[in-house]
Amino acid sequence: MKHLYIIGIGSGNPEHMTVQAINALNKAQVVFVPSKGEVKTKLADVRKEICSLYIIAPNVRIIDYDVAARDTTGHSYAQSVDAWHGGIASTYEHLLLENVPDDGVAAFLVWGDPSLYDSTIRIVERVKAWGNVAFDYSVIPGITSIQALTASHRIPLNLVGKPVQITTGRRLAESLPGLADNAVVMLDGEQAFAKIDDPDAYIYWGAYVGTPDEILIAGRLEDVCEEIIATRAAARERHGWIMDIYLLRKGRDFEE
């Protein structure tokens, strides 16, 4: 039977690759690399750099494939994501049928960790459920952008004994002003932090974290909000795209 490795590659620094990830990569005869349009070629470049740095097995094929953008017209969020995943599942099915021999091994390189705001696992499950291609798969964990952010800011993720919420910009904007004590915000295209009106809120923000282009800003949200908005806009203009993440925090260690 074919085998597929879903490999977490870390968040932009090739040195995030774990030994387990490198070993899995070297078992693959075929590596699938998504290209998400011209502006995000840098993400594909990191994946290719990882392949050239770590693959020692001979004759490994690197195959690019297109990921269509999500169509949001006339659908609810859940419907549009469901339809989008269906399209990607068909692409995966074709990739596996056409490029991987029976008993062959293939790999998908997933940004960060495959379990965090990434749908590769659920889409692969969908392909498996269709039953048109016989395969099994394994998941190799990776360093998430959350870990990259906290390491770069040199902070623990949680306050002593306190919980952490992980959410998206869209959800944070919906739930305002009910800010959790400790919230990591990802996938925020609307700078939801700017709508928080809380003198006690502190923010640890990072863009392109872990890469040579990394930008970090930390401080009381009231004090650094405008600086983050301006820095983010300038960086987005300069690079043509941006990936950013932040931790919002209220309170201190050992406070009840």
Ligand SMILES: C[S@@+](CC[C@H](N)C(=O)[O-])C[C@H]1O[C@@H](n2cnc3c(N)ncnc32)[C@H](O)[C@@H]1O
């Ligand atoms: C689709 S999610 C993928 C998350 C990924 N699976 C992980 O483990 O971090 C993409 C979001 O992750 C965050 N992200 C990923 N890599 C990042 C990086 N190097 N710097 C800043 N944010 C990053 C951003 O919030 C981005 O919108």
